[in-house]
Amino acid sequence: MLLLARLQPLLPLALAVASMPHLWAERRAAGFKLQAMADQSRAAREMDYCARIVTEAGAAKEVRVFGLRDFFLRRFQARCETALAEINRVRLAQVRLSVACGGLYMLALGGGFWYVGAQVGAGRLALGDIALYLGAVMQAQARLSILAWVFGELHESLLQMRRLFAFLDDARPAITLAPRGEGHMAPAALHSGIALHGVRFRYPGSAEEVLHNVNALLPAGKVTALVGANGAGKSTLVKLLTRMYDPTGGTILLDAMELAAYDLASLRARIAVVYQDLARFALSLGENIAVGAAALEPCEVDVEQAARWAGADEVAARLPRGYDTQLTHQFEGGVELSGGEWQKVALARAFVRDAALVILDEPTAALDAAAEYQLFERFRDVVAGKTALVISHRFSTVRMADQILVLDGGRIVEAGSHAELVALDGRYATLYEMQAARYRENPGAIHAIKEH
Numbered sequence: 450m451l452l453l454a455r456l457q458p459l460l461p462l463a464l465a466v467a468s469m470p471h472l473w474a475e476r477r478a479a480g481f482k483l484q485a486m487a488d489q490s491r492a493a494r495e496m497d498y499c500a501r502i503v504t505e506a507g508a509a510k511e512v513r514v515f516g517l518r519d520f521f522l523r524r525f526q527a528r529c530e531t532a533l534a535e536i537n538r539v540r541l542a543q544v545r546l547s548v549a550c551g552g553l554y555m556l557a558l559g560g561g562f563w564y565v566g567a568q569v570g571a572g573r574l575a576l577g578d579i580a581l582y583l584g585a586v587m588q589a590q591a592r593l594s595i596l597a598w599v600f601g602e603l604h605e606s607l608l609q610m611r612r613l614f615a616f617l618d619d620a621r622p623a624i625t626l627a628p629r630g631e632g633h634m635a636p637a638a639l640h641s642g643i644a645l646h647g648v649r650f651r652y653p654g655s656a657e658e659v660l661h662n663v664n665a666l667l668p669a670g671k672v673t674a675l676v677g678a679n680g681a682g683k684s685t686l687v688k689l690l691t692r693m694y695d696p697t698g699g700t701i702l703l704d705a706m707e708l709a710a711y712d713l714a715s716l717r718a719r720i721a722v723v724y725q726d727l728a729r730f731a732l733s734l735g736e737n738i739a740v741g742a743a744a745l746e747p748c749e750v751d752v753e754q755a756a757r758w759a760g761a762d763e764v765a766a767r768l769p770r771g772y773d774t775q776l777t778h779q780f781e782g783g784v785e786l787s788g789g790e791w792q793k794v795a796l797a798r799a800f801v802r803d804a805a806l807v808i809l810d811e812p813t814a815a816l817d818a819a820a821e822y823q824l825f826e827r828f829r830d831v832v833a834g835k836t837a838l839v840i841s842h843r844f845s846t847v848r849m850a851d852q853i854l855v856l857d858g859g860r861i862v863e864a865g866s867h868a869e870l871v872a873l874d875g876r877y878a879t880l881y882e883m884q885a886a887r888y889r890e891n892p893g894a895i896h897a898i899k900e901h
Contacts (some may be wrong), residue, residue, distance in 0.1 A: 452585045453561075456568070461589065462563055463840045468556035475601025478539075483608045493885055499525040506778070528575065550597075555645040561586035623653065625709040632712030635651040635719040638805050639836045642702050643690070647699035651825035658697070659685045659848040661859040669704075672829075674850035676877065681856045683840045689812050690838070691720055691867040722803035724812045728797040729786075731779055734765055734794065741798035749800055758831045759796035760820060777850040784858045789820065796824070807837045812846075825849055844881050848893060853877065 450461040499521045500836070502508050512518060565582045568574045574582065627633070648663040659682045667673045675683050688694050690699060692708055695899075699709050708716065721741065730737050735752050738761065742750045752772065756762040768774035768784060775783035776794075786794070795814060812824075824845060841847055848867040855863035855877045863870055863877050870877035 450589055453582070453589060456582055457564055458822050460564060460586070464557050464559060464586075464589050464593060465739050467553045467590075468597055469599035469612050470553055471550040471594065472600050474550050475597050476604045478546060479601050479605035479608060481539050481542060482765065483605060483612075485535050487612075489532045492532045496525050496532070497529045499528070499746075502540055504684035512859070519683055523588035526675075545898055548791060554784040558586060558590050562737060583768065622690055624713075627710060632715065633710055635716045636704060636805060636832055637719070637803070642669040642671070642704075642836055642885075643667040643707075643806070644702045645699065646702070648689065648696045648701060650682075650689060650694065650696050651733035652694075660689075660696075660857055663856075663859070663861055665854055665861050665864065667836055669836050670773065670834060671851040672832065672839060672849070673836060674853045675856060675858035676835070676841045676842070676846040676853060682859045684810060684855070687724075687808055687838075687840070690806070692716065702828065719805040720808065721806070722808045723792075723799045723810060723812045728789060729776070729791055730779040731783075733770075733773050733775055734761070734768060737776055737794050738797045738801055740773075740801065741801045752797075752801060755797040756793075758800045759793050760824060761790075761797040762791040764790045764793055783812055793820075805835060806833050807835050808840075809837070810840045812839065812841070821846065844884050862899045875897065 450464070453460045453464075458499045503512055503518055503521050509565065512521075532584070562583065565579060565586065566581075569579055590887065593614075643666070645665045647665050648660055649658055650660040651658040663682075675686065677683055689696055690708075693712060695709065703711065703716075712844075713734060729739065732740070738755055739750050753762065756772075764786065765771045765774075770782075776786055777783045778785055792812065796809075799807060799809070820844075839846065839850060847853055851866070853863075853865060853867060853870055853873075854861050857876055862874050863873065865873065867881075871881060872878075
């Protein structure tokens with residue numbers, strides 16, 4: 450550009466002016482591309498889902514029995530055509546902009562060539578000057594074009610980073626954390642238990658409360674059972690106790706201190722949970738159990754003892770390599786477990802943990818009646834000295850608790866022992882009678898459990 454300015458000061462200025470529309474076009478194209486990507490992100494995710502659902506084992510039975518292959522294929526193709534149409538629209542717009550900008554560059558380049566030719570015709574430039582200045586014009590135009598393209602790439606990156614940082618800002622923990630180094634260490638055993646005072650909660654983005662003014666006490670060293678219909682808020686309460694969320698209103702106290710006052714890692718290290726949708730890690734049986742006490746040294750983890758408590762030792766006895774058997778078909782030599790076997794593994798994972806609070810969310814949903822009976826015969830010994838919360842729809846499980854809480858419509862409507870609630874003849878008594886009636890119709894089931 451400096452070399453061309455020596456020949457004619459207006460020449461580099463003309464090339465720079467010709468590059469301005471290109472800079473604007475690249476900037477606008479970057480915005481188009483990013484917006485198109487955002488608009489088509491749902492379609493892309495649906496395409497990915499359709500591809501996975503027909504190729505992975507999880508839904509293979511339903512896909513085959515219900516003949517869903519063509520359904521998902523058509524859905525994939527429809528989303529693909531929509532996405533490709535949008536991509537082609539954006540690319541066509543980019544082509545139009547490129548052609549228009551290319552025309553301006555050609556005019557500027559042509560003007561530069563004309564001026565050099567005119568100077569040659571006037572005898573002001575020698576043969577070597579011609580090659581020098583024509584090369585300078587072409588190189589300046591090429592470098593300005595590259596500069597505009599780089600500017601567009603940079604602008605697109607900045608737009609993407611802006612979205613990324615906005616996402617990270619929104620993804621910050623919604624729970625209140627104690628300042629670093631100031632959080633209290635959670636106790637190894639609870640002394641007064643867990644108290645809920647006026648607890649209310651609604652999920653982010655929802656106007657409807659799931660829990661309404663919940664007041665309850667989980668006594669230390671006792672087993673509390675929580676019952677209620679699906680959607681009553683039982684699993685939501687577990688999320689609050691494990692600090693996946695903070696209550697929208699009210700307080701939860703652990704040993705008379707708010708949960709937020711405890712160091713989060715320390716608090717969770719003292720909680721053992723068996724969830725309904727338990728994790729099925731692609732690890733060996735022993736590792737699947739041992740991860741429940743990942744904070745401890747391997748020599749301190751008694752995997753086999755936890756397995757005996759949960760009945761997972763019977764699972765290990767049937768596996769080709771015992772506790773070293775990989776629990777997945779993803780790797781050679783691995784095996785797949787049934788739902789009930791996985792539930793025993795998850796229970797062992799919870800029992801191996803040095804927890805002060807044990808939470809079992811539908812712990813026996815996949816177990817047969819005999820396995821459930823055996824589990825709760827040992828449960829009292831397993832949780833001795835610990836505070837336990839058991840959520841279950843099976844009243845054979847619930848009645849062994851020291852205290853039963855009945856959650857209905859997001860509120861605790863009844864509390865007491867099994868005998869007290871049956872005598873109360875309220876919501877619990879109704880639910881219990883409905884379930885007990887089925888056993889009376891099939892007394893052989895109860896007899897089989899006792900015989901076992």
